[in-house]
Amino acid sequence: DAKTTQPTSMDCAEGRAANLPCNHSTISGNEYVYWYRQIHSQGPQYIIHGLKNNETNEMASLIITEDRKSSTLILPHATLRDTAVYYCIVRVATGANNLFFGTGTRLTVIP
Amino acid sequence: SAVISQKPSRDICQRGTSLTIQCQVDSQVTMMFWYRQQPGQSLTLIATANQGSEATYESGFVIDKFPISRPNLTFSTLTVSNMSPEDSSIYLCSVHTGLAYEQYFGPGTRLTVT
Numbered sequence: 001d002a003k004t005t006q007p008t009s010m011d012c013a014e015g016r017a018a019n020l021p022c023n024h025s026t027i028s029g030n031e032y033v034y035w036y037r038q039i040h041s042q043g044p045q046y047i048i049h050g051l052k053n054n055e056t057n058e059m060a061s062l063i064i065t066e067d068r069k070s071s072t073l074i075l076p077h078a079t080l081r082d083t084a085v086y087y088c089i090v091r092v093a094t095g096a097n098n099l100f101f102g103t104g105t106r107l108t109v110i111p
Numbered sequence: 112s113a114v115i116s117q118k119p120s121r122d123i124c125q126r127g128t129s130l131t132i133q134c135q136v137d138s139q140v141t142m143m144f145w146y147r148q149q150p151g152q153s154l155t156l157i158a159t160a161n162q163g164s165e166a167t168y169e170s171g172f173v174i175d176k177f178p179i180s181r182p183n184l185t186f187s188t189l190t191v192s193n194m195s196p197e198d199s200s201i202y203l204c205s206v207h208t209g210l211a212y213e214q215y216f217g218p219g220t221r222l223t224v225t
Binding site for chain 2: 032034036041042043044045046049051087093094098099100101102103104
């Protein structure tokens with residue numbers, strides 16, 4: 001699985017959009033980009049995934065660059081409950097593969 | 112999605128004893144995964160549990176220390192054997208489902224070994 005690089009930490013004002021970047025320059029053609037988050041003392045929560053097109057769901061939007069070497073997770077209106085560690089993971093979407101977690105980005109939403 | 116429950120949610124155990132953690136999923140899944148999260152660290156995969164076959168362990172984890180059972184497609188157990196304080200961690204059960212194998216996690220079992 002390709003390696004990802006994320007900033008260690010970020011702050012975001014409550015109500016503003018939180019943009020979390022992820023670099024995955026060695027991603028291969030069949031690898032998806034997944035985003036998860038872990039709120040303190042809870043299990044990781046699936047947010048969104050994509051292959052090459054931008055994706056949006058009720059939680060967030062995922063913007064993947066045309067060359068697929070980087071992506072951005074967007075929380076459109078951050079709330080205090082979005083304070084968490086956010087993990088960007090790339091892997092081939094097969095049943096035999098699981099997730100390997102890096103250190104992620106610690107997002108703090110400030111009132 | 113999948114709803115996953117774990118028992119116990121937390122426990123405090125004495126060194127040298129063993130603890131069995133249960134994981135229950137609300138749907139049938141082929142593969143279940145067990146992770147460990149040590150204090151202040153990210154998640155580390157312990158093993159993959161397949162129904163009807165031996166679990167597959169990651170480097171650094173062995174069956175004698177972390178025996179796993181997978182009796183059916185909705186249930187698995189992880190035992191932490193002969194515990195030491197270094198085993199104090201959160202242990203998480205996980206499954207994946209969906210067309211792109213999105214992965215879902217249980218709430219975790221917080222283990223403290225004294």
